[in-house]
Amino acid sequence: MLDHAPPASPPPGDARVTPMMAQYVEIKAANPDSLLFYRMGDFYELFFEDAEIASRTLGIVLTRRGKHQGQDIPMCGVPVERADDYLQRLIAAGHRVAVCEQTEDPAEAKKRGAKSVVRRDVVRLVTPGTITEEALLEPARANVLLALARRRLSDEAFCYGLAALDISTGRFLVSETDEAGLATEIARIEPREIILPDAVHEDPRLAALWRDARAAVTPVAREGLDPASAERRIRDYFGVATLDAFGSFGRAEVAAAGLALFYVERTQLGARPPLSPPARAGASAALAIDAATRANLELTRTLAGERAGSLLAAIDRTVTPAGGRLLAERLAGPLTDPGAIARRADAVALLVAEADLRDGLRRGLKSAPDLARALTRLALGRGGPRDLAAIRDGLFAAFEVGASLLLWGALPPELAGAAEALARLDRALPEALAGALADDLPLLKRDGGFVRAGYDPSLDELRTLQTDSRKVIAALQARYAAETGCRTLRIKHNHMLGYFVEVPQAAGEEFLRGPHKETFVHRQTMADAMRFSTVELGGLEARIASAAERALAIELAAFDELTARAIGASQGINAAADALAEIDIAAALAELAAEGGWSRPVVDASLAFRIEGGRHPVVEAALRRDGVAFIANDCDLSGEERKGGRIALITGPNMGGKSTYLRQNALIVVLAQMGSFVPARAAHIGAVDRLFSRVGAADDLARGRSTFMVEMVETAAILNQATARSLVILDEIGRGTATFDGLSIAWSAVEHLHGVNRCRALFATHFHELTRLAERLDRLANATLKVAEWNGEVVFLHEVVPGVADRSYGIQVARLAGLPPAVIERARTILSELERGDRERPAARIDDLPLFAAAPRPAPSPPAPKADPLREAVAALDPDEMTPREALDALYRLKAAAKGG
Numbered sequence: 001m002l003d004h005a006p007p008a009s010p011p012p013g014d015a016r017v018t019p020m021m022a023q024y025v026e027i028k029a030a031n032p033d034s035l036l037f038y039r040m041g042d043f044y045e046l047f048f049e050d051a052e053i054a055s056r057t058l059g060i061v062l063t064r065r066g067k068h069q070g071q072d073i074p075m076c077g078v079p080v081e082r083a084d085d086y087l088q089r090l091i092a093a094g095h096r097v098a099v100c101e102q103t104e105d106p107a108e109a110k111k112r113g114a115k116s117v118v119r120r121d122v123v124r125l126v127t128p129g130t131i132t133e134e135a136l137l138e139p140a141r142a143n144v145l146l147a148l149a150r151r152r153l154s155d156e157a158f159c160y161g162l163a164a165l166d167i168s169t170g171r172f173l174v175s176e177t178d179e180a181g182l183a184t185e186i187a188r189i190e191p192r193e194i195i196l197p198d199a200v201h202e203d204p205r206l207a208a209l210w211r212d213a214r215a216a217v218t219p220v221a222r223e224g225l226d227p228a229s230a231e232r233r234i235r236d237y238f239g240v241a242t243l244d245a246f247g248s249f250g251r252a253e254v255a256a257a258g259l260a261l262f263y264v265e266r267t268q269l270g271a272r273p274p275l276s277p278p279a280r281a282g283a284s285a286a287l288a289i290d291a292a293t294r295a296n297l298e299l300t301r302t303l304a305g306e307r308a309g310s311l312l313a314a315i316d317r318t319v320t321p322a323g324g325r326l327l328a329e330r331l332a333g334p335l336t337d338p339g340a341i342a343r344r345a346d347a348v349a350l351l352v353a354e355a356d357l358r359d360g361l362r363r364g365l366k367s368a369p370d371l372a373r374a375l376t377r378l379a380l381g382r383g384g385p386r387d388l389a390a391i392r393d394g395l396f397a398a399f400e401v402g403a404s405l406l407l408w409g410a411l412p413p414e415l416a417g418a419a420e421a422l423a424r425l426d427r428a429l430p431e432a433l434a435g436a437l438a439d440d441l442p443l444l445k446r447d448g449g450f451v452r453a454g455y456d457p458s459l460d461e462l463r464t465l466q467t468d469s470r471k472v473i474a475a476l477q478a479r480y481a482a483e484t485g486c487r488t489l490r491i492k493h494n495h496m497l498g499y500f501v502e503v504p505q506a507a508g509e510e511f512l513r514g515p516h517k518e519t520f521v522h523r524q525t526m527a528d529a530m531r532f533s534t535v536e537l538g539g540l541e542a543r544i545a546s547a548a549e550r551a552l553a554i555e556l557a558a559f560d561e562l563t564a565r566a567i568g569a570s571q572g573i574n575a576a577a578d579a580l581a582e583i584d585i586a587a588a589l590a591e592l593a594a595e596g597g598w599s600r601p602v603v604d605a606s607l608a609f610r611i612e613g614g615r616h617p618v619v620e621a622a623l624r625r626d627g628v629a630f631i632a633n634d635c636d637l638s639g640e641e642r643k644g645g646r647i648a649l650i651t652g653p654n655m656g657g658k659s660t661y662l663r664q665n666a667l668i669v670v671l672a673q674m675g676s677f678v679p680a681r682a683a684h685i686g687a688v689d690r691l692f693s694r695v696g697a698a699d700d701l702a703r704g705r706s707t708f709m710v711e712m713v714e715t716a717a718i719l720n721q722a723t724a725r726s727l728v729i730l731d732e733i734g735r736g737t738a739t740f741d742g743l744s745i746a747w748s749a750v751e752h753l754h755g756v757n758r759c760r761a762l763f764a765t766h767f768h769e770l771t772r773l774a775e776r777l778d779r780l781a782n783a784t785l786k787v788a789e790w791n792g793e794v795v796f797l798h799e800v801v802p803g804v805a806d807r808s809y810g811i812q813v814a815r816l817a818g819l820p821p822a823v824i825e826r827a828r829t830i831l832s833e834l835e836r837g838d839r840e841r842p843a844a845r846i847d848d849l850p851l852f853a854a855a856p857r858p859a860p861s862p863p864a865p866k867a868d869p870l871r872e873a874v875a876a877l878d879p880d881e882m883t884p885r886e887a888l889d890a891l892y893r894l895k896a897a898a899k900g901g
């Protein structure tokens with residue numbers, strides 16, 4: 001990583017290397033892949049290439065400090081107080097940071113000799129997937145570290161284990177997949193950092209996965225990753241004799257979970273975040289949505305990568321950060337088991353029906369801070385008084401929420417389970433916290449003042465002593481002023497002198513000579529003042545300082561004791577945090593359903609797909625802001641087990657609403673299967689196993705793929721993988737190439753979906769020729785979007801009706817978009833010519849028509865050349881497109897024409 005990296009250790013006896021630099025070089029050599037934050041006083045300093053990277057990334061000044069082996073050492077520094085801010089920016093830019101602290105007092109180092117260097121050690125590695133600080137985390141987004149491991153099944157095949165760990169909350173889920181499903185699983189998990197064995201990282205078949213990951217990818221060497229040590233590591237971490245209590249895991253899952261813990265130990269260096277035991281995410285129970293479909297449907301972020309404008313942003317009514325994170329997780333991984341889906345929907349249904357209960361719960365939840373993240377910071381020794389307060393407030397909110405649920409009585413199982421977890425909480429901890437913590441809390445514990453008056457009598461006594469001492473000092477100042485006759489005498493304090501007496505220069509001269517010489521000992525002469533100390537003042541100072549020191553020690557002890565109690569209760573606290581998040585989601589989805597008039601879908605094991613009055617939640621919200629109503633549309637793709645699902649082939653004008661209609665039906669599936677109500681009057685959905693979409697066109701030039709290539713790769717994935725239980729959304733496939741190639745591909749793709757995949761599908765196209773497929777394919781029906789023409793203007797009605805579009809209205813849309821009138825006029829002329837040509841010679845190739853004949857306006861059109869039917873007929877032929885039989889026929893026709901001419 002370093003071009004001009006310092007050597008691992010300086011050459012022995014090299015006088016040009018200072019002892020400090022030697023220490024730096026040694027620590028840096030042990031952490032070659034991280035930027036080293038090297039603590040020096042109130043700064044973290046960076047040297048060499050680290051300094052250059054940091055100064056570029058952070059926009060801070062690059063300076064030089066001394067020389068190393070005869071060369072200037074580039075350096076830059078960040079103040080410790082603001083380190084979080086800089087860390088955040090470095091992590092966001094994809095760097096890792098090793099934080100190196102002084103591990104002894106400088107005074108200690110001095111004892112070893114004047115030239116000895118203060119001992120320093122890396123106390124922590126900060127990486128994108130292992131951060132815990134509030135300032136570094138997004139509240140409503142999980143921060144997932146994904147560990148991968150694999151196990152060979154045969155010569156060719158591997159099984160992959162995935163462990164998704166959010167250290168900031170302790171959530172720890174494992175799953176297993178084959179190679180084909182790996183990309184889909186990673187897309188579902190959306191990790192910030194991926195760690196994986198070197199061998200997996202270097203596998204050429206997977207190279208694209210790591211190259212395209214939106215996460216930092218960290219390969220680790222093989223040692224310590226064997227299955228036995230992985231299992232031992234998990235058992236040790238959770239203090240259990242066997243993993244059976246946590247469920248049954250595959251060997252690849254165990255290896256992945258072990259690797260995750262290995263990385264936690266490596267980055268946290270001894271500190272142990274309170275993790276939940278690993279649980280199976282059950283990949284087979286999740287609706288599979290590949291990365292392209294996820295991106296196309298803009299589930300958790302838009303194509304531009306923003307949260308705003310995504311489905312998640314449109315449906316998020318949660319009031320707690322943990323609820324927000326769980327909502328994103330559920331949206332990313334909807335279920336397939338109708339029973340599990342119904343259990344979630346039962347909770348939502350109760351809270352839709354009971355508005356008062358819902359409001360009460362949401363009010364209670366709003367005051368609940370982020371319990372899980374506060375607890376983790378405390379456990380890692382990075383917590384402050386406000387984290388203790390978060391535990392206090394979170395637990396009180398938990399009691400309130402739990403009590404209102406329990407009062408309700410008969411609850412659906414999901415809510416009953418959550419209420420029970422809350423009822424099990426011990427009131428003693430939050431009460432102790434409430435008794436101990438003051439109203440206004442400092443950010444850092446070392447600032448003191450966070451323990452409430454009355455909590456500890458000895459602390460109160462010391463505080464009184466401190467306040468009293470100040471009074472005593474004030475009295476002393478008055479007495480000295482009276483005794484010396486110097487009315488401007490002041491007692492002041494600074495770090496150098498401690499408490500001292502300050503008088504104007506002239507009075508000071510008196511003090512040095514006169515009767516006060518005995519009392520006032522000269523310390524300092526300023527420009528216009530003199531400073532003295534006295535024995536009395538020294539005694540007072542010692543008392544005040546020791547009182548402050550002892551008071552802080554008592555406060556820190558109280559902090560440690562309360563923190564230990566919170567950590568001791570971490571299992572219950574984490575369970576409460578999970579319960580609150582579940583209640584938040586149920587209430588939030590109920591709020592959303594009530595607000596938008598959404599209905600509860602029926603999800604079962606059939607192949608039904610019947611949506612009545614469906615809407616697109618994101619487009620609807622956008623239109624509502626402009627005061628425009630969304631037109632609801634039905635969709636029926638229901639099939640039978642024996643035959644498979646139905647296909648709707650949708651033609652319609654540009655801007656008619658085809659894409660919106662396609663996507664809304666896919667989004668309704670996602671919402672229904674995550675346990676939500678749906679934006680429709682009614683919906684009956686046979687649980688979908690995989691959702692595919694190929695919508696819009698996106699270049700992927702970074703991967704060296706053209707628009708058309710991307711389109712074909714995605715279409716191939718669909719045709720190869722969709723099952724009879726899948727839902728497929730295809731929007732305008734084949735438009736990225738020549739018309740006839742595109743039409744033929746679209747045609748055969750529909751036939752394949754109908755005959756082989758037999759899935760439920762929506763297929764939008766501008767190839768009107770495809771509508772004739774309905775005559776041959778029994779489970780395919782045509783639908784179109786209605787338009788009206790009014791005063792020569794096209795009006796989009798956005799209503800889906802059975803039938804076929806008569807035209808695309810592309811030119812009208814082009815005019816609405818503001819194409820110059822001359823271009824529109826010319827396009828109309830060409831269109832009518834083309835349509836005439838099409839009527840007269842339906843087989844003619846569009847490419848061969850005089851589409852692009854130069855027509856500079858307003859120059860008069862040149863006189864039409866004399867028609868030569870034979871030449872035209874030859875021009876209309878395309879040998880590449882003809883079968884031998886067609887070519888022979890054409891030859892005979894030409895011969896006949898020549899004879900006739």
Ligand SMILES: Nc1ncnc2c1ncn2[C@@H]1O[C@H](COP(=O)(O)OP(=O)(O)OP(=O)(O)O)[C@@H](O)[C@H]1O
Pocket residue numbers: 619623629630631632633652653654655656657658659660661798799
């Ligand atoms: N059901 C609807 N009700 C009201 N407005 C709608 C509806 N559907 C679509 N629209 C509006 O029409 C616009 C165009 O819709 P959409 O992109 O779905 O059209 P399209 O037929 O796919 O167009 P193209 O063929 O040009 O891609 C949307 O941005 C929205 O404003």
